[in-house]
Amino acid sequence: MPVIPEKTNLFIVDIEYTVPMSDVQQVIEPHLDFVRRAYAEGRFIASGAKVPRTGGVIVMMAESADAARDYLASDPFVTAQVAEYRLTEFLPSNVHDALK
Numbered sequence: 001m002p003v004i005p006e007k008t009n010l011f012i013v014d015i016e017y018t019v020p021m022s023d024v025q026q027v028i029e030p031h032l033d034f035v036r037r038a039y040a041e042g043r044f045i046a047s048g049a050k051v052p053r054t055g056g057v058i059v060m061m062a063e064s065a066d067a068a069r070d071y072l073a074s075d076p077f078v079t080a081q082v083a084e085y086r087l088t089e090f091l092p093s094n095v096h097d098a099l100k
Helices: 021-025 028-040 065-072
Strands: 009-017 044-049 055-062 083-090
Touching: 009 065, 028 044, 055 065, 065 083
Parallel strands: none
Antiparallel strands: 009 055, 009 083, 044 055
């Protein structure tokens, strides 16, 4: 089974912190639990902190933008209101062989 199923849309999730880092730190562990579950479920392909650390980036798979937003709504960063998420959707026309 391919890592990225055919005709699956990908999303670049741009995370921007909206509060001081000290407030973000309070929900880092729950957020990381959320991220680990997303990888285990096969939803996330890559993720990490921005440099400089003003937020993060996630590359995820979803059936639609609404499905991606619905899934991300349960992220502790969202529920604790410490970050805003912006989605960019794209349909991959080329992928590295390792992802096929």
